[in-house]
Structures are given as C-alpha cells and as structure tokens.
Amino acid sequence: MAMPGEGARAPGIDSVLASQWAQVRGRLRSEFGEATYRSWLKPLTLLGQSEDQVSIAVKTRFMRDWISQHY
Secondary structure, three states, rough: EEOOOOOOOOOOOOOHHHHHHHHHHHHHHHHHHHHHHHHHOOEEEEEEEEEOOOOOOOOOOHHHHHHHHHH
C-alpha cells in the first residue's frame, strides 16, 4: 500500500478497473459498516494494476499502517 494522495481516478485506470474498484468499495462499506468505512476505508485510492496486483494509496503512513494491521 502506497501513500500518495486521494484522487478520483489515477491516470491509466481504465473504466473496467474503475468499475471493479467501485464494487470493492461498496463491499467494504457493507462488510465493515458506514462509520468504519468513512473513517478508514473510503480514503483508499486505487493507483493502478500490474498483472495480478493492484496498488492502493492512502494519505499518511499512519493510515497505511493502521489499515494493514486491522483490515
């Protein structure tokens, strides 16, 4: 998980990947609840995909570490 900033859609992310990311975000919201989603998971930003791996960014190292440890 990287740290750059939050953005709507990073360059190079096609509409299919963006749609899949929207589905993942919806599932995270339903599985963890609205409060947890808004506090910790909504700030996740999809950076891109390479082969079988996706890159996700958050604003701070603290958020990265918290999310990695708890989710």
